[in-house]
Amino acid sequence: MDRRQFIKIAGAGMGAMMLPISGRMVSAEALLEPGVDVAVKKRMANIALNAATAKGASYADARIGRYLNQFITAQEKRVDNIVNTESYGIGVRVIANGTWGFASTSDMTDDGIAKAAEAAVAVAKANSKFQTEPVQLAPVKSYGDVAWKTPIEKNAFEIPVKDKVDLLMEVNNAALDNGANYITSILFLVNEQKYFASTEGSYIDQDVHRLWAPFFATAVGQQGFKQRQSLGNPVGRGFEYLDGRPEDKIVIQGANIGYRDTYDMVEDAREAGKQLQKKLAAKSVEPGKYDLVLDPHHLMLTIHESVGHPLELDRVLGYEANYAGTSFATLDKWKSGTFEYGSKIVNLFADKTQVGSLGYVGWDDEGVKTKEWDLVKDGVLVNYQAIRDQAHIIDEKESHGCCYSQSWRDVQFQRMANVSLRPNEEDVSADEVIAGVEKGIYIAGRGSFSIDQQRYNFQFGGQLFYEIKDGKIVDQIEDVAYQSNTQEFWNSCVAMAGKSDYRLGGSFFDGKGQPSQVSAVSHGCPTTRFNNVNVINTARKI
Incomplete structure (x- = not known):
């Protein structure tokens, strides 16, 4: 996603529409509510698997997902947008007559889940009329009941919105005070709560966290304008990534060119303002x-x-x-x-x-x-x-x-x-x-x-x-x-x-x-x- 796309996202009312995983708008507090109990997810997954096999599926898997997003943007001296979304439902994938079929639903009642599984089988059987060779699945181990979670120190969703806004305001001021004329800064937080089950005996519960904190700074001079994006990276980590330890700043022969294990977004914005002025004067x-x-x-x-x-x-x-x-x-x-x-x-x-x-x-x-x-x-x-x-x-x-x-x-x-x-x-x-x-x-x-x-x-x-x-x-x-x-x-x-x-x-x-x-x-x-x-x-x- 480039800067123009981000600016579009930052527009009032457009945030939720541009998120890669859209869902219903919710409050920041709703993002902290616990998800469905793993025993309940297993029961719902089994409804899908049983309904699929009853209709003739030789293989089936079900993915129950709760997807949470928080998106905050700030431009110069103001906050442009704060968007929180939640999406919840189930996807059922099957093989019937040697062919893939898929269906999904947000109707998480027993009947709704079963109907989605039956629809997936119907899709597979319809597709099989046009497939000449059956699907060949490589073997996979049956893992039983297992769980995995991104190793994080700070859940980014638990950090108050005010603190996140204050951070972005500090970032913008650091860039503007040091040579930038314009800046858009962004926090994008993702939590995927995913449960996978298959007819091969695996029941896998995963809690995945990702974070991205980019900014886009611009300076204007007599010959035009120059831009500098942030040197931080999107990561599969918690909010601790933004702690910005001084020892993680990378300087090579006097040039600040990035960060290692943590990211100081404010310091990077400050350097960006200075480097933008040098870019305007550079040969x-x-x-x-x-x-x-x-x-x-x-x-x-x-x-x-x-x-x-x-x-x-x-x-x-x-x-x-x-x-x-x-x-x-x-x-x-x-x-x-x-x-x-x-x-x-x-x-x-x-x-x-x-x-x-x-x-x-x-x-x-x-x-x-x-x-x-x-x-x-x-x-x-x-x-x-x-x-x-x-x-x-x-x-x-x-x-x-x-x-x-x-x-x-x-x-x-x-x-x-x-x-x-x-x-x-x-x-x-x-x-x-x-x-x-x-x-x-x-x-x-x-x-x-x-x-x-x-x-x-x-x-x-x-x-x-x-x-x-x-x-x-x-x-x-x-x-x-x-x-x-x-x-x-x-x-x-x-x-x-x-x-x-x-x-x-x-x-x-x-x-x-x-x-x-x-x-x-x-x-x-x-x-x-x-x-x-x-x-x-x-x-x-x-």
Whole structure:
């Protein structure tokens, strides 16, 4: 979601309509009310499973969900909007006559649940007339009654609204007092209370928390305007992420370029105001070939677009072609076992187990325990991201555990796991990565991007740009974007920092599917260097 979309969201009365998981408007106090008792959820789930099998389903699963959202926006000196929503219902997915069927309802009476399950079976039987091969489900363990919760220290919903508003006002004032002319700051809080049950014997209760605190600051000068977004990240954590410990501020050769485990939103806004004034005065980049040093908050988006999406198996198979495109990373490249996705130091992996990540859960939305697996090993493409009904296509014996639905009312399907770049085995620092550059550019923060339908040719911008000469950051510059293609870019990777520099970035609204759904996903990486990349000047010529 870009700044223009956020401004639309911030408009009075529009907040609830733009939330990815809409629901009824409620008070802030209602968000703290306890959900349905787990024993009651199990009884309701069994009603769905029994009704589905009675109508002829060979398999059925039920997802009972309570989805809570709080969205607060502030612009300059005022609060624009405070929106609280709650959504509650059940989705039932079945296989009948070898075909998928799905139905959902917010009528949580016994009769309402049973009717939804029966409708799902009817849909499956109707669909089976047009399906030539039956669904093949990879086996999954029966987990019985289990539970999982995001490890949080402070439930963000328990923080008083007044305190959150005060924080955003402090953020805005910090930016305005230090050089920004305009700023919009936002708090977006999500709690997914999800219960999964299946005819294979799993009853899984999960309580998932996510938080995002972005801002968008603008400064106006004689030559136009410059913008700087926040350098914090969306996280699968509680409100403790915003505690902003001083030791988590990252400064490289005098440049403030982000935060590690906690985020000081006020300090970042203060720095943004100062950096905006420098951006207004900074010289424009000279186009040409440069060695690029990319910080994790920037590189995460490049990973998302050039690795995460093209290695989704449904995209590779063409299932997303009508909406989001296909993938250059076709099955023949994987089968060859020799396709050089990147240089030999490039190791990219997928997982949904990284603590603090947006994708961190115990089980996915079809009852598969989450795990980690390799996508690119020593530069070579070795695997994709697949769920239960796709695993056999790539000779996997089990699902990768990356099935997800944005709500109870939407069917679950294959979504991107956390996809990350493994850090250097040696604990190399970011300064050491920069030290080897004679002529280069350091890029911090994610900016605009463009990538083709096969996730191959692309262009990426950023938030902050610094010229590197003889291993030193010398000047802040502007109007930078780099162009490459996925294989060429990752094969130009020549150095990266170690574990101590590894950080998670993320995307709160990754869109996919028809009807469209959103999911939240993180990407981890260290500061990384790419040699001889084409850089263009993005300044508009009037």
